[in-house]
Amino acid sequence: MAVERVYNFAAGPSAMPESALKTAAAEMLDFRGSGMSVMEISHRSALFQEVFDGAKAKLKSLMRVPDTHEILLLQGGATTQFAAIPMNLLEGGTADYAVTGNFSGKAAEEARKYGKVHLAADTSDTGHDRIPAQEELSFSPNAKYFYYCANNTIFGTEWHYVPEAGAPLVCDMSSDILSRKVDVSRFGLIYAGAQKNMAPAGLTVVIVNKALAGRELPITPKILSYETMIRTDSLLNTPPCWCIYMLGLTLDWVIREGGIPAMEQRKRQKAGMLYDFLDESRLFKAHARPESRSWMNVTFRTGSDALDAEFLKGAAERGLVNLKGHKLTGGIRASLYNAVPVEGAKALVEYMKEFEYRHV
Numbered sequence: 160m161a162v163e164r165v166y167n168f169a170a171g172p173s174a175m176p177e178s179a180l181k182t183a184a185a186e187m188l189d190f191r192g193s194g195m196s197v198m199e200i201s202h203r204s205a206l207f208q209e210v211f212d213g214a215k216a217k218l219k220s221l222m223r224v225p226d227t228h229e230i231l232l233l234q235g236g237a238t239t240q241f242a243a244i245p246m247n248l249l250e251g252g253t254a255d256y257a258v259t260g261n262f263s264g265k266a267a268e269e270a271r272k273y274g275k276v277h278l279a280a281d282t283s284d285t286g287h288d289r290i291p292a293q294e295e296l297s298f299s300p301n302a303k304y305f306y307y308c309a310n311n312t313i314f315g316t317e318w319h320y321v322p323e324a325g326a327p328l329v330c331d332m333s334s335d336i337l338s339r340k341v342d343v344s345r346f347g348l349i350y351a352g353a354q355k356n357m358a359p360a361g362l363t364v365v366i367v368n369k370a371l372a373g374r375e376l377p378i379t380p381k382i383l384s385y386e387t388m389i390r391t392d393s394l395l396n397t398p399p400c401w402c403i404y405m406l407g408l409t410l411d412w413v414i415r416e417g418g419i420p421a422m423e424q425r426k427r428q429k430a431g432m433l434y435d436f437l438d439e440s441r442l443f444k445a446h447a448r449p450e451s452r453s454w455m456n457v458t459f460r461t462g463s464d465a466l467d468a469e470f471l472k473g474a475a476e477r478g479l480v481n482l483k484g485h486k487l488t489g490g491i492r493a494s495l496y497n498a499v500p501v502e503g504a505k506a507l508v509e510y511m512k513e514f515e516y517r518h519v
């Protein structure tokens with residue numbers, strides 16, 4: 160039976176590489192001659208260990224994770240890390256948080272339960288349409304870490320520089336991991352919910368400098384302790400086996416496509432097409448300021464809720480789906496994660512041009 164795929168611009172869970180889905184489908188009933196699917200085998204079996212080690216090794220190689228850092232494959236989504244980070248790293252002291260969107264705001268709120276939070280920046284005054292410059296960041300003396308979110312999925316802004324802070328950098332890369340080169344050695348901790356550029360929802364990747372582990376508050380549950388998870392190689396309990404398998408298949412695709420440089424080039428091509436059109440459009444207006452624009456989540460609107468709704472309806476009819484903006488912002492959002500093909504962005508721009516022609 161012929162399968163008709165749409166162009167899926169969802170913010171997460173989001174599009175996955177077709178080759179990964181096909182391999183998973185082909186291996187569903189009999190994984191590597193076991194007569195079982197990956198979902199049905201023990202997480203303590205040699206067969207699963209191969210899957211686990213393979214996914215970790217591919218991620219280590221693609222992101223060039225140095226031996227000083229450990230990759231953890233955890234559960235609980237990015238939101239669990241909002242609590243795990245202060246429980247492990249704050250030691251009841253002060254941490255600096257740059258609040259540039261919804262998720263960094265939530266992370267700061269959670270951290271306040273475990274110590275003091277100093278706002279190094281807060282861009283809510285302009286509707287989170289920008290990323291602060293290095294000179295605007297305010298640091299507190301003796302901060303345990305500096306926290307920021309590299310890409311604001313909802314507002315469509317992205318840090319185009321790595322901030323210089325006296326304290327270890329802690330970064331939420333949920334929505335731009337594997338889409339740009341990152342010097343991991345500069346970070347104390349990087350984490351990401353997998354459901355955008357990596358795997359199905361249910362897996363959280365944490366890359367932590369091992370020197371920062373072992374300082375958790377006594378109340379920290381074992382399952383949230385970086386020290387425990389490093390010691391048990393993320394296998395304290397049953398890990399999200401299926402998601403880890405899918406991560407491996409996605410990483411195979413990233414490697415075949417040319418690695419992170421290829422992903423970066425492609426995201427610039429896709430978002431570039433949209434921003435080029437938005438800059439000359441007489442109907443659509445981008446939300447983010449030009450110097451802070453995200454290359455992953457492009458947010459825009461027509462200025463009329465009724466026209467936005469008409470645009471979304473027409474888009475869905477053409478197989479351009481999940482373009483509705485987040486409820487906090489309204490409007491339209493095109494999430495251009497790694498697995499969204501360049502043709503998808505082209506089709507979207509063509510539709511925008513046509514829609515504008517009809518309405519202006």
Ligand SMILES: Cc1ncc(COP(=O)(O)O)c(C=O)c1O
Pocket residue numbers: 170171235236237238239262308310311312313331332333334352353
């Ligand atoms: C940048 C960012 N951080 C955190 C989250 C929360 O992730 P989760 O739903 O995995 O807890 C999201 C969700 O979209 C996100 O985009």
